[in-house]
Amino acid sequence: xxxxxxxxxxxxxxxxxxxxxxxxxxxxxxxxxxxxxxxxxxxxxxxxxxxxxxxxxxxxxxxxxxxxxxxxxxxxxxxxxxxxxxxxxxxxxxxxxxxxxxxxxxxxxxxxxxxxxxxxxxxxxxxxxxxxxxxxxxxxxxxxxxxxxxxxxxxxxxxxxxxxxxx
Amino acid sequence: xxxxxxxxxxxxxxxxxxxxxxxxxxxxxxxxxxxxxxxxxxxxxxxxxxxxxxxxxxxxxxxxxxxxxxxxxxxxxxxxxxxxxxxxxxxxxxxxxxxxxxxxxxxxxxxxxxxxxxxxxxxxxxxxxxxxxxxxxxxxxxxxxxxxxxxxxxxxxxxxxxxxxxxxxxxxxxxxxxxxxxxxxxxxxxxxxxxxxxxxxxxxxxxxxxxxxxxxxxxxxxxxxxxxxxxxxxxxxxxxxxxxxxxxxxxxxxxxxxxxxxxxxxxxxxxxxxxxxxxxxxxxxxxxxxxxxxxxxxxxxxxxxxxxxxxxxxxxxxxxxxxxxxxxxxxxxxxxxxxxxxxxxxxxxxxxxxxxxxxxxxxxxxxxxxxxxxxxxxxxxxxxxxxxxxxxxxxx
Amino acid sequence: xxxxxxxxxxxxxxxxxxxxxxxxxxxxxxxxxxxxxxxxxxxxxxxxxxxxxxxxxxxxxxxxxxxxxxxxxxxxxxxxxxxxxxxxxxxxxxxxxxxxxxxxxxxxxxxxxxxxxxxxxxxxxxxxxxxxxxxxxxxxxxxxxxxxxxxxxxxxxxxxxxxxxxxxxxxxxxxxxxxxxxxxxxxxxxxxxxxxxxxxxxxxxxxxxxxxxxxxxxxx
Numbered sequence: 001x002x003x004x005x006x007x008x009x010x011x012x013x014x015x016x017x018x019x020x021x022x023x024x025x026x027x028x029x030x031x032x033x034x035x036x037x038x039x040x041x042x043x044x045x046x047x048x049x050x051x052x053x054x055x056x057x058x059x060x061x062x063x064x065x066x067x068x069x070x071x072x073x074x075x076x077x078x079x080x081x082x083x084x085x086x087x088x089x090x091x092x093x094x095x096x097x098x099x100x101x102x103x104x105x106x107x108x109x110x111x112x113x114x115x116x117x118x119x120x121x122x123x124x125x126x127x128x129x130x131x132x133x134x135x136x137x138x139x140x141x142x143x144x145x146x147x148x149x150x151x152x153x154x155x156x157x158x159x160x161x162x163x164x165x166x167x
Numbered sequence: 168x169x170x171x172x173x174x175x176x177x178x179x180x181x182x183x184x185x186x187x188x189x190x191x192x193x194x195x196x197x198x199x200x201x202x203x204x205x206x207x208x209x210x211x212x213x214x215x216x217x218x219x220x221x222x223x224x225x226x227x228x229x230x231x232x233x234x235x236x237x238x239x240x241x242x243x244x245x246x247x248x249x250x251x252x253x254x255x256x257x258x259x260x261x262x263x264x265x266x267x268x269x270x271x272x273x274x275x276x277x278x279x280x281x282x283x284x285x286x287x288x289x290x291x292x293x294x295x296x297x298x299x300x301x302x303x304x305x306x307x308x309x310x311x312x313x314x315x316x317x318x319x320x321x322x323x324x325x326x327x328x329x330x331x332x333x334x335x336x337x338x339x340x341x342x343x344x345x346x347x348x349x350x351x352x353x354x355x356x357x358x359x360x361x362x363x364x365x366x367x368x369x370x371x372x373x374x375x376x377x378x379x380x381x382x383x384x385x386x387x388x389x390x391x392x393x394x395x396x397x398x399x400x401x402x403x404x405x406x407x408x409x410x411x412x413x414x415x416x417x418x419x420x421x422x423x424x425x426x427x428x429x430x431x432x433x434x435x436x437x438x439x440x441x442x443x444x445x446x447x448x449x450x451x452x453x454x455x456x457x458x459x460x461x462x463x464x465x466x467x468x469x470x471x472x473x474x475x476x477x478x479x480x481x482x483x484x485x486x487x488x489x490x491x492x493x494x495x496x497x498x499x500x501x502x503x504x505x506x507x508x509x510x511x512x513x514x515x516x517x518x519x520x521x522x523x524x525x526x527x528x529x530x531x532x533x534x535x536x537x538x539x540x541x542x543x544x545x546x547x548x549x550x551x552x553x554x555x556x557x558x559x560x561x562x563x
Numbered sequence: 564x565x566x567x568x569x570x571x572x573x574x575x576x577x578x579x580x581x582x583x584x585x586x587x588x589x590x591x592x593x594x595x596x597x598x599x600x601x602x603x604x605x606x607x608x609x610x611x612x613x614x615x616x617x618x619x620x621x622x623x624x625x626x627x628x629x630x631x632x633x634x635x636x637x638x639x640x641x642x643x644x645x646x647x648x649x650x651x652x653x654x655x656x657x658x659x660x661x662x663x664x665x666x667x668x669x670x671x672x673x674x675x676x677x678x679x680x681x682x683x684x685x686x687x688x689x690x691x692x693x694x695x696x697x698x699x700x701x702x703x704x705x706x707x708x709x710x711x712x713x714x715x716x717x718x719x720x721x722x723x724x725x726x727x728x729x730x731x732x733x734x735x736x737x738x739x740x741x742x743x744x745x746x747x748x749x750x751x752x753x754x755x756x757x758x759x760x761x762x763x764x765x766x767x768x769x770x771x772x773x774x775x776x777x778x779x780x781x782x783x
Contacts, residue, residue: 061497061508110387138724142688152723153723159730215687222723234719235719305657305659562687
């Protein structure tokens with residue numbers, strides 16, 4: 001992992017990089033020896049390209065989190081890995097649930113294909129520029145985004161003979 | 168279907184394989200676009216065994232999540248539990264005693280061998296070498312006997328707990344394990360002999376569906392598939408966790424990245440896992456098998472009769488569970504299929520706020536289309552077998 | 564009185580033909596499982612009609628039993644593995660708990676050729692219509708075993724994504740466990756075998772007064 005100072009250096013570089021500016025990096029977090037960069041959702045592609053240039057060439061995971069009830073509610077996390085130096089860094093961003101749109105990073109990182117579809121399916125985040133954005137785990141015509149925290153967990157009572165529904 | 172020219176062999180046919188299919192290793196649905204018998208495109212459709220494990224995990228206290236999460240990648244249940252327990256232990260800043268770490272390593276490597284045996288048996292079944300199924304499952308029964316000795320269950324054992332393992336190994340486990348480690352390399356030799364000189368297996372696997380390491384990395388593929396293409400990336404060596412750094416073992420690496428290399432890498436990994444188990448058994452340290460922190464781990468039952476604090480701890484742990492300080496963590500480990508990562512977000516309460524498993528099969532499946540493009544249907548079946556997808560992990 | 568060679572006494576007694584007929588009728592009634600006293604033979608039949616009536620009953624009963632015996636000893640399970648239980652189902656095919664001892668090793672991939680559907684694993688809402696279609700494609704007589712806790716009840720996961728198998732198809736035997744040991748699954752299959760062999764009237768068909776299931780095509 002980049003240590004705390006290394007993380008601040010990366011954040012400073014990102015802020016100074018072209019096209020990104022001061023608002024690009026919202027926060028840095030160094031927690032349990034792991035580095036997290038919280039960025040502005042509009043700059044996700046540029047941030048990931050910058051980090052790829054720094055050596056983080058492998059995207060290990062792309063997943064979503066629901067920070068209900070805090071807004072902006074829907075978070076998307078990108079886990080990047082530098083295989084040469086065995087370094088990991090997390091890039092985090094949050095979008096509002098009213099307008100959950102985000103640039104897709106699939107054209108540059110093919111591994112994000114199924115994983116962005118999963119975030120769309122379970123959280124409802126729209127990835128602009130994704131080649132094939134449709135539901136992957138739920139049936140195609142399912143309504144609702146199950147992994148959101150205000151979606152009920154569901155479930156059925158167990159059917160025995162005494163509570164069997166009338167035929 | 169689209170006819171692009173007047174010749175019949177220019178027509179593309181879309182064939183639906185699955186989800187109920189004898190050779191798709193679970194409920195995987197493939198939309199295969201064929202030109203004659205040559206595969207032009209594959210679209211995998213998944214979700215047929217989606218169980219909402221991540222949603223169920225948010226509803227349960229941390230130690231109750233372990234059995235739920237174990238049932239995800241159902242051939243690598245110790246690895247699922249390990250990545251979750253590792254994530255929670257990192258959040259809690261809890262130290263796992265060395266005996267527990269070695270016991271975890273022993274069980275994980277036994278699970279790795281078992282997963283590779285099931286893979287070998289079912290893949291050989293797909294290729295037509297049907298007898299392999301019975302030989303591999305014979306060894307698998309020996310491993311499951313060991314699991315039953317240590318935890319009482321054959322599969323989904325909930326043996327790993329946050330802070331260590333739930334119970335120490337019983338008397339006779341070490342002896343039986345030693346017998347197994349003496350036997351397994353000989354059996355693996357037999358499997359190699361049976362398949363490596365079989366002309367049909369060689370013809371079907373050699374040179375079929377290769378994919379270079381660069382493309383695999385862009386698809387996010389890790390594990391034996393990446394190692395078969397020449398990249399020796401293994402988290403047990405690169406970023407050792409759970410005292411893997413104490414053991415001396417090699418990483419089998421292939422050269423070309425075709426189906427035969429994938430098969431050979433997994434077969435060689437069985438020998439390396441046996442070596443790790445032997446070393447762990449020889450060097451098994453004495454000591455506690457779970458952390459002594461009563462706020463996280465249940466106190467031993469004999470204390471409940473004498474100590475009031477033990478009783479209170481037991482009560483709190485069983486009814487509410489332990490609280491984890493707020494934070495987010497991603498904990499990756501090396502499962503038989505690649506990098507298995509667990510993302511846990513805790514909000515300070517006794518239940519996790521988000522549990523996400525980065526499953527290797529889910530990500531590896533994206534490379535399947537590129538691998539099988541331009542080959543025949545028979546090669547598609549062989550490639551799918553060598554890909555080793557586990558639908559429970561893909562669909563969660 | 565004559566004595567046989569092994570020291571058995573053989574008695575010969577003349578029997579009145581009328582008494583003999585009554586004994587025959589009683590035996591056929593016993594074979595059919597009805598009480599001896601019950602008037603199950605229509606009273607108006609006489610002579611040749613009566614004989615044919617009895618003959619039919621005896622043969623049918625024996626044929627039924629023979630067919631039930633053959634069916635129950637040669638289930639063709641369909642290869643239908645969904646999740647973790649599928650691995651334990653593969654274990655019963657393996658050598659330790661050998662399902663071939665009983666004659667059930669012929670797992671057919673096509674549902675048209677199978678008569679036993681072992682639902683092994685969790686049935687998600689995306690998979691449920693497909694399971695139902697596979698079950699409908701099987702030909703009568705067919706049976707279904709729900710293996711494991713997830714398809715019998717909701718199992719470990721009681722949430723939005725799963726359906727218990729009883730909700731959309733009739734199940735003959737539920738095998739509990741998570742996953743059930745191969746021996747437990749074998750016990751369940753043998754229970755089904757004894758059900759088919761000894762008393763085919765047990766089970767859901769008798770309860771719902773049904774002969775089989777109806778396939779409802781999507782869009783209909």
